[in-house]
Amino acid sequence: MRRVVFNQKGGVGKSSIACNLAAVSAAEGYRTLLIDLDAQANSTHYLTGLTGDDIPVGIADFFKQTLASGPFAKKGKVDIYETPFDNLHVVTATAELAELQPKLEQKHKINKLRKLLEELAEDYDRIYLDTPPALNFYTVSALIAADRVLIPFDCDSFSRQALYGLMQEIEELKEDHNEDLEVEGIVVNQFQPRAALPQQLLDELIAEGLPVLPVNLMSSVKMRESHQACKPLIFLDPRHKLSQQFLELHQLLESGE
Numbered sequence: 001m002r003r004v005v006f007n008q009k010g011g012v013g014k015s016s017i018a019c020n021l022a023a024v025s026a027a028e029g030y031r032t033l034l035i036d037l038d039a040q041a042n043s044t045h046y047l048t049g050l051t052g053d054d055i056p057v058g059i060a061d062f063f064k065q066t067l068a069s070g071p072f073a074k075k076g077k078v079d080i081y082e083t084p085f086d087n088l089h090v091v092t093a094t095a096e097l098a099e100l101q102p103k104l105e106q107k108h109k110i111n112k113l114r115k116l117l118e119e120l121a122e123d124y125d126r127i128y129l130d131t132p133p134a135l136n137f138y139t140v141s142a143l144i145a146a147d148r149v150l151i152p153f154d155c156d157s158f159s160r161q162a163l164y165g166l167m168q169e170i171e172e173l174k175e176d177h178n179e180d181l182e183v184e185g186i187v188v189n190q191f192q193p194r195a196a197l198p199q200q201l202l203d204e205l206i207a208e209g210l211p212v213l214p215v216n217l218m219s220s221v222k223m224r225e226s227h228q229a230c231k232p233l234i235f236l237d238p239r240h241k242l243s244q245q246f247l248e249l250h251q252l253l254e255s256g257e
């Protein structure tokens with residue numbers, strides 16, 4: 001199962017959700033791989049504790065190989081980093097991804113990630129893809145490579161407008177490139193249960209037929225602590241309400257198998 005967490009808006013919780021779901025998956029005994037496709041490398045840092053030059057070149061090296069040609073070019077290999085957490089491995093992102101992007105676009109390398117994931121699926125039960133905040137080469141590659149897409153949403157009225165566009169783009173991509181891609185749903189992050197407006201907005205989205213999931217993720221400083229400690233919530237504080245919500249969300253997504 002290959003799940004991509006995507007919304008072209010930044011700061012909605014893509015990295016936080018991808019890493020925490022991957023951590024729950026690993027804690028439940030699934031061999032789990034997270035592939036970080038964002039040059040900002042937030043997920044890479046969160047799960048490995050590494051920064052800057054200490055981060056091994058993971059996915060950027062793979063993409064670079066796809067650009068190399070000639071008889072001695074090594075092809076299709078990717079370095080996998082073992083995190084301190086059992087069953088949880090990462091393919092790291094580095095800033096180099098930004099420089100590579102125009103070359104990859106020019107050479108039409110959009111299906112290479114899918115091929116890599118097909119191979120990796122033999123070694124991993126679950127693969128999570130974290131995406132950059134844009135509909136660019138890397139996100140399109142991920143949407144072509146995945147079989148499920150989870151959309152984080154922050155209950156903001158500006159984001160709502162963007163959400164319609166995003167659903168449309170995913171539909172088009174499905175038609176053109178990946179008929180098997182299933183929209184698992186929209187997950188609300190940083191939900192404020194006591195405020196009237198977010199709930200009203202959600203009710204409207206549901207009435208419009210958008211696939212809003214029944215589990216909301218609360219806003220908590222625990223998330224920031226977790227980032228700072230480079231330890232996903234399920235390992236940092238499994239009893240915390242937000243950790244429990246991630247467990248619930250994971251269970252919900254797995255039950256849709």
Ligand SMILES: Nc1ncnc2c1ncn2[C@@H]1O[C@H](COP(=O)(O)OP(=O)(O)O)[C@@H](O)[C@H]1O
Pocket residue numbers: 009010011012013014015016017042133189190217218219220221223224227
């Ligand atoms: N449920 C949450 N509660 C509190 N803070 C959160 C929560 N989810 C995300 N954040 C914070 O919001 C910011 C953006 O989250 P991030 O996962 O990096 O979003 P994205 O990957 O979509 O840009 C981070 O500083 C993160 O700590």
Ligand SMILES: [Mg+2]
Pocket residue numbers: 014015016038042043131132
């Ligand atoms: Mg991110």
